[in-house]
Amino acid sequence: MEFMKNPAQIENRSMEIIAPYIKDLNLSFEETKIYSRIIHAAGDVDYAPLIKIHKNFIESAKSAILRGANIFTDVEMVRTGINKRALKKFGGEVFCKVADDDTRELATRENITRSMAAMRIFGKNLDGAIIAVGNAPTALFEVLRLVREENILPAAIIGVPVGFVGAADSKAELAKQKKIPFITVEGTKGGSSIAVAALNAILYLINDSRN
Amino acid sequence: MEFMKNPAQIENRSMEIIAPYIKDLNLSFEETKIYSRIIHAAGDVDYAPLIKIHKNFIESAKSAILRGANIFTDVEMVRTGINKRALKKFGGEVFCKVADDDTRELATRENITRSMAAMRIFGKNLDGAIIAVGNAPTALFEVLRLVREENILPAAIIGVPVGFVGAADSKAELAKQKKIPFITVEGTKGGSSIAVAALNAILYLINDSRN
Numbered sequence: 348m349e350f351m352k353n354p355a356q357i358e359n360r361s362m363e364i365i366a367p368y369i370k371d372l373n374l375s376f377e378e379t380k381i382y383s384r385i386i387h388a389a390g391d392v393d394y395a396p397l398i399k400i401h402k403n404f405i406e407s408a409k410s411a412i413l414r415g416a417n418i419f420t421d422v423e424m425v426r427t428g429i430n431k432r433a434l435k436k437f438g439g440e441v442f443c444k445v446a447d448d449d450t451r452e453l454a455t456r457e458n459i460t461r462s463m464a465a466m467r468i469f470g471k472n473l474d475g476a477i478i479a480v481g482n483a484p485t486a487l488f489e490v491l492r493l494v495r496e497e498n499i500l501p502a503a504i505i506g507v508p509v510g511f512v513g514a515a516d517s518k519a520e521l522a523k524q525k526k527i528p529f530i531t532v533e534g535t536k537g538g539s540s541i542a543v544a545a546l547n548a549i550l551y552l553i554n555d556s557r558n
Numbered sequence: 559m560e561f562m563k564n565p566a567q568i569e570n571r572s573m574e575i576i577a578p579y580i581k582d583l584n585l586s587f588e589e590t591k592i593y594s595r596i597i598h599a600a601g602d603v604d605y606a607p608l609i610k611i612h613k614n615f616i617e618s619a620k621s622a623i624l625r626g627a628n629i630f631t632d633v634e635m636v637r638t639g640i641n642k643r644a645l646k647k648f649g650g651e652v653f654c655k656v657a658d659d660d661t662r663e664l665a666t667r668e669n670i671t672r673s674m675a676a677m678r679i680f681g682k683n684l685d686g687a688i689i690a691v692g693n694a695p696t697a698l699f700e701v702l703r704l705v706r707e708e709n710i711l712p713a714a715i716i717g718v719p720v721g722f723v724g725a726a727d728s729k730a731e732l733a734k735q736k737k738i739p740f741i742t743v744e745g746t747k748g749g750s751s752i753a754v755a756a757l758n759a760i761l762y763l764i765n766d767s768r769n
């Protein structure tokens with residue numbers, strides 16, 4: 348069977364196919380890249396009207412990465428998917444505590460999810476960092492509580508938890524707050540691949556503008 | 559804000575919400591579990607009519623795992639997401655070669671994707687194994703070529719690559735062949751989270767029936 352095997356060719360063709368679905372959204376060049384990567388990662392053009400990008404998100408996320416900010420994720424799949432080589436050029440690292448012993452202990456003691464406990468333990472480390480939540484609504488709710496009640500100030504939040512219990516509510520709360528620049532997806536859709544697509548899109552924007 | 563924090567409660571509630579969307583599909587108990595996990599992982603009930611499970615897939619995948627078969631994935635995110643502790647009880651391990659040097663060399667030499675090169679290098683190791691392709695259509699095309707031309711006989715294929723270039727075609731070819739039991743999703747949707755959901759659903763089915 349004949350099929351495209353060249354990676355650059357595949358990516359270009361994919362972006363061409365996606366273009367008509369986002370052309371009416373009045374996106375900037377950078378937003379177009381982010382939307383395209385998310386839609387490609389989901390194989391789902393229905394994401395187009397659901398993606399919400401705060402007006403300062405791209406600048407804030409880019410400058411955080413350029414100054415070596417770290418990235419904190421809710422689950423290991425998000426950590427795995429992030430292009431750590433591109434990030435490391437600027438000094439940043441990716442952290443996930445969902446499988447750590449102290450996280451497990453706190454989660455059991457409080458009867459909360461491990462990804463929620465992990466965000467609570469990160470605490471002050473989230474100041475100035477980028478947070479990428481791809482799976483657990485509870486982790487995003489906890490980040491928003493830390494911002495609201497404990498004056499934690501992340502540089503940007505990628506908040507795309509997925510599912511039918513809490514995901515839509517947690518993302519609506521993210522979109523409502525005005526303190527922290529964010530990207531999110533309305534409703535139940537989302538996931539680790541979406542969080543990764545958004546974060547890597549930022550990394551590629553930085554990389555492209557430096558080549 | 560009030561929200562559900564208990565993991566078991568969250569999962570049960572999610573399955574309840576999904577149930578009405580799959581009730582007309584005449585699914586077995588085991589199929590219901592797999593469908594529910596996939597739909598939950600995508601946050602997308604539109605998956606319901608797109609999921610295709612070969613009649614021998616569940617039995618073949620379960621018995622492969624029980625006899626200690628290995629799992630081979632196209633990308634690291636799929637490897638990361640698989641419940642390796644549940645798998646290891648039976649002796650199986652998860653392998654991914656997408657980032658290895660020999661894979662990179664072959665990909666560059668042949669001008670093919672790295673995940674395609676990785677499957678080619680796995681070669682005979684795929685006999686009797688479970689293959690989980692969550693990202694790259696080229697990897698699934700290569701697996702199908704190995705089956706067709708080199709008599710490689712995996713126990714089961716989870717084939718849910720995503721995107722607009724080749725994904726739908728590769729999955730249609732998977733669904734058309736009759737040699738290897740499979741699960742797939744029609745069209746452009748799919749992804750690492752979907753491959754992981756399908757594989758972990760099998761692991762939980764095994765685990766549940768042994769408790």
